[in-house]
Amino acid sequence: MPKIEIPVGNLRLTEADKKAVLRVLDSNRLSYGPVSKRFESAFAKLHDSKFAIFTNSGTSSLQIALAALKERYQWNEGDEVIVPAVTFVATSNIVIQNNMKPVFVDVEEDTFNIDPNKIESVITDRTRAIIPVHLLGLPASMDPIMQIADRHGLRVIEDSAETMFARYKGKTVGSFGDVGCFSTYIAHYIVTGVGGLNTTSDPNLAVSLRSLMNHGRDSIYISIDDDSTNDLERFKEIINRRFRFVSLGYSYRATEMEAALGLSQLKRKDAIVRRRKEVAARYIKGLQDLREYILFQKTPLDRENVYMLFGMLTKNGEKRDIINHLETNGIETRDLMPLINQPYYVSRYGISENDYPTAKLINAGGFYIGCHQYLSNKDIDYVVESIHRFYKK
Numbered sequence: 001m002p003k004i005e006i007p008v009g010n011l012r013l014t015e016a017d018k019k020a021v022l023r024v025l026d027s028n029r030l031s032y033g034p035v036s037k038r039f040e041s042a043f044a045k046l047h048d049s050k051f052a053i054f055t056n057s058g059t060s061s062l063q064i065a066l067a068a069l070k071e072r073y074q075w076n077e078g079d080e081v082i083v084p085a086v087t088f089v090a091t092s093n094i095v096i097q098n099n100m101k102p103v104f105v106d107v108e109e110d111t112f113n114i115d116p117n118k119i120e121s122v123i124t125d126r127t128r129a130i131i132p133v134h135l136l137g138l139p140a141s142m143d144p145i146m147q148i149a150d151r152h153g154l155r156v157i158e159d160s161a162e163t164m165f166a167r168y169k170g171k172t173v174g175s176f177g178d179v180g181c182f183s184t185y186i187a188h189y190i191v192t193g194v195g196g197l198n199t200t201s202d203p204n205l206a207v208s209l210r211s212l213m214n215h216g217r218d219s220i221y222i223s224i225d226d227d228s229t230n231d232l233e234r235f236k237e238i239i240n241r242r243f244r245f246v247s248l249g250y251s252y253r254a255t256e257m258e259a260a261l262g263l264s265q266l267k268r269k270d271a272i273v274r275r276r277k278e279v280a281a282r283y284i285k286g287l288q289d290l291r292e293y294i295l296f297q298k299t300p301l302d303r304e305n306v307y308m309l310f311g312m313l314t315k316n317g318e319k320r321d322i323i324n325h326l327e328t329n330g331i332e333t334r335d336l337m338p339l340i341n342q343p344y345y346v347s348r349y350g351i352s353e354n355d356y357p358t359a360k361l362i363n364a365g366g367f368y369i370g371c372h373q374y375l376s377n378k379d380i381d382y383v384v385e386s387i388h389r390f391y392k393k
């Protein structure tokens, strides 16, 4: 196999990042503590939210978000949750893992995000929530989605694993629905190895999420620091309740080391976003003349695209050939988030792609390449030139 020259994601930790982790190691405190708290509060502020909860993955954050809402509103097993027909499998897996039923809605051909015009036709008396996904760095159309949710009494969980810091009509992702869910896994904006965050401005929901990621523990006891109160009555209350479990929780905690990496990288978030936008703009400019063959994700004027990845939709059945061409030239690719055609989903739900025409087009013709801050202009020009070479053949 050729050496990968242009990876989908990359990582270059700075001396400051490494020192932040070393400070944690020197402190002898790895469990939830001061660094995690600082990371959470900085992250919440950046996402127009009152609270953030740091977990061990984006999937964990999604899973407890749905579990918390299911518990609060007493939803039944088998109740329905709307998800886009094009997304990473985790969005929909967590619905099944919460013993609920994912109901798929087709996406828009220009943004690749859930099509609000197609949501209402699948709503039934068992529909409880919508999980819009901000795919590849582009916020979904949150105004119409929130209006539909309000009209039908549905809750909203934003799957923002692929989009951090971005604004839709001036407001950041993760602050529209009941809960936002983010990922800090490899190749994301902020990389902590594994990691995820929930954002919410609802204090009761924040307490439930914190409890659910921590074995369903009584919220009086979040970390060992809670033992060090000077209030004797409170101390007795804590001792009494700190080993009580109030819901069926999970073990989804992250550590101070991951939080230190996250907090350190947040300092350069503006530079990360700026460069990702520059990379995308250079791809778009360089590939402009190939529009009869390839469509790109369009960014409507009311929102910002922070380009976690650069998605492309080939139009003439050449997806496998172009992918093979790029990969043999050292340019890494991935299929553009096929879900409804995956073996598990086809066998479990008997889905026909024909019911989701845009998802079908994307499954057949869509793929993405890297769009990260580590790509140089020379790298981008190499990709552009490689794609041109493919179409000249």
Ligand SMILES: Cc1ncc(COP(=O)(O)O)c(C=O)c1O
Residues within 6 Å of the ligand: 057, 058, 059, 060, 087, 088, 090, 091, 133, 159, 161, 162, 182, 183, 184, 185, 195, 196
């Ligand atoms: C849309 C979407 N949702 C959820 C996840 C899961 O995040 P994680 O890998 O941190 O569990 C991902 C992964 O990047 C994703 O792309």
